Amino acid sequence: MPLVRIDIPADTPPQTIRHVADLVHKAMVGALNIPIADRFQTISRRMRDELVCTEDFLGITHTQAIVLIQITLAPRPTELKKALFSAIASEIEHHTPFKAQDVIINLIEAPRENWSFGNGIAQFA
Amino acid sequence: MPLVRIDIPADTPPQTIRHVADLVHKAMVGALNIPIADRFQTISRRMRDELVCTEDFLGITHTQAIVLIQITLAPRPTELKKALFSAIASEIEHHTPFKAQDVIINLIEAPRENWSFGNGIAQFA
Amino acid sequence: MPLVRIDIPADTPPQTIRHVADLVHKAMVGALNIPIADRFQTISRRMRDELVCTEDFLGITHTQAIVLIQITLAPRPTELKKALFSAIASEIEHHTPFKAQDVIINLIEAPRENWSFGNGIAQFA
Numbered sequence: 001m002p003l004v005r006i007d008i009p010a011d012t013p014p015q016t017i018r019h020v021a022d023l024v025h026k027a028m029v030g031a032l033n034i035p036i037a038d039r040f041q042t043i044s045r046r047m048r049d050e051l052v053c054t055e056d057f058l059g060i061t062h063t064q065a066i067v068l069i070q071i072t073l074a075p076r077p078t079e080l081k082k083a084l085f086s087a088i089a090s091e092i093e094h095h096t097p098f099k100a101q102d103v104i105i106n107l108i109e110a111p112r113e114n115w116s117f118g119n120g121i122a123q124f125a
Numbered sequence: 126m127p128l129v130r131i132d133i134p135a136d137t138p139p140q141t142i143r144h145v146a147d148l149v150h151k152a153m154v155g156a157l158n159i160p161i162a163d164r165f166q167t168i169s170r171r172m173r174d175e176l177v178c179t180e181d182f183l184g185i186t187h188t189q190a191i192v193l194i195q196i197t198l199a200p201r202p203t204e205l206k207k208a209l210f211s212a213i214a215s216e217i218e219h220h221t222p223f224k225a226q227d228v229i230i231n232l233i234e235a236p237r238e239n240w241s242f243g244n245g246i247a248q249f250a
Numbered sequence: 251m252p253l254v255r256i257d258i259p260a261d262t263p264p265q266t267i268r269h270v271a272d273l274v275h276k277a278m279v280g281a282l283n284i285p286i287a288d289r290f291q292t293i294s295r296r297m298r299d300e301l302v303c304t305e306d307f308l309g310i311t312h313t314q315a316i317v318l319i320q321i322t323l324a325p326r327p328t329e330l331k332k333a334l335f336s337a338i339a340s341e342i343e344h345h346t347p348f349k350a351q352d353v354i355i356n357l358i359e360a361p362r363e364n365w366s367f368g369n370g371i372a373q374f375a
Contacts, residue, residue, distance in 0.1 A: 003195065003231050007292050014174060021177055040229060041177035042132050042169070042193065044292070049264060052271055052291035060368040068292065070253065070322070072195070072231055078363050082372050089370025100369045104290060106253050106322055107364040113203050114232040118185040119225045120214025122207050128320065128356050139299060146302055165354060166302035167257050167294070167318065197320070197356055238328050239357040243310040244350045245339025247332050 001115055001124070002028060002073035003040050009065055010045040017043060019096055020067060027087035032073075032080060053104065060101050067092060068104045074124075075109040126240055126249070127153060127198035128165050134190055135170035142168060144221055145192060152212035157198075157205060178229065185226050192217060193229045199249075200234040251365050251374070252278060252323035253290050259315055260295035267293060269346055270317060277337035282323075282330060303354065310351050317342060318354045324374075325359040 004024055008017055025039050053066045069088065076084075085105055093100035112124035129149055133142055150164050178191045194213065201209075210230055218225035237249035254274055258267055275289050303316045319338065326334075335355055343350035362374035 003193075018174060035182070037179045037182045039177060039179045039182075040193065042171065043175040043177070044169070044294070045175070046292065049268060050293040050295070052289060052293070054287045054289045057285070057287045057289075058367055058373050062368065068253070068290065072233060078372075078375055081363060082375060085366040085372055086370040089366070089368070103366070103368060103370065105366040106360065108233060108322060108358060108360050109364070110231065110233050113206060114234070116210040116214070116228070116230040117183055118187065118214070118228060120211040120228065122203075122210055123183050125203055125207060128318070143299060160307070162304045162307045164302060164304045164307075165318065167296060168300040168302070169294070170300070197358060233358060235356065235358050238331060239359070241335040241339070241353070241355040242308055243312065243339075243353060245336040245353065247328075247335055248308050250328055250332060 001038055001112065001117075002032075002034065002071050003042075004028070005042050005044065005070045007044045007046050007051055007068040009051060010047050012045075012065075016096055017045075020092060020098070023091040023095055024069060024088055027084065027091045028071075031084040031087040032076065062102055063099065065098055066102045066104060067098050070106045070108065072108045072110055074112045081107060126163055126237065126242075127157075127159065127196050128167075129153070130167050130169065130195045132169045132171050132176055132193040134176060135172050137170075137190075141221055142170075145217060145223070148216040148220055149194060149213055152209065152216045153196075156209040156212040157201065187227055188224065190223055191227045191229060192223050195231045195233065197233045197235055199237045206232060251288055251362065251367075252282075252284065252321050253292075254278070255292045255294065255320045257294045257296050257301055257318040259301060260297050262295075262315075266346055267295075270342060270348070273341040273345055274319060274338055277334065277341045278321075281334040281337040282326065312352055313349065315348055316352045316354060317348050320356045320358065322358045322360055324362045331357060
């Protein structure tokens, strides 16, 4: 059910982009226990001037190699959201050249009735 | 008032893209009774690796020719949202090469005071 | 904390795009009193057929030179949201070729626990 929008520098190699997308999905399956088949993602390749990120906020320093992830999903308790953040950043840091400090995540919560997965039906309403 | 974001394969002919955008708007006018002039849409042409969709979820099989539609709109009752999903998928299936099963829709609800349609004024606050 | 998504015509000069992004941030700092360092923005350059805007809605006439701004932010009172709309449109009108009537803004509110600014931590949860 979640819709994942990933903004990533345009000069990232395609295989790395795919890897990031796979890892975000893996983290979501692990932390939120969503079905593996529940995968809907968009990737936006951004030129340097299309992805603007503070150099330093809350004591966290950012490079130019940012991954910005905005996820629209059904409401979740705070603890699960924390687990999701941790899992996404950890997977990306351990398996790609991106650093955990450069993984920025925002969640938008929308109720289950707000989704149609095909055929014009609200499958969870 | 709704803001409609359409993600569509980059190899879709421009006239088909325009048609999809027109049909989504037609469905919104019909199902939600919004004014015809209330139209704000973005189109994101996505390369193959920029639009990731499960092959099969909830018994619905997807091709590579997905139309992903995310709509931010004022809150609506469930029945209207169901009618909107149905109208969008039906219009697209009947008038374009896309299949109803490949029309994925998500709604984000935001109150009317969260919009400015120009001149820096919250016209509905 | 806000995530700002700016959609702008692709033929806008890069320095004007940068200026718009800077002005939106300046307006947010001024109207919402967010830290200057709290800046996260994406810019989507849109071809003519990728940014669809009504020609006339609510008595406001639009040109083809639209700036569409969607901001995900922590909840704010109505008066602050009105001040934000006003500040953004005013800054853009006074310092760029875009007209205030062509500045379209939508806000999505998400609680503070829905953000991670790096390292997989929900800094405000």
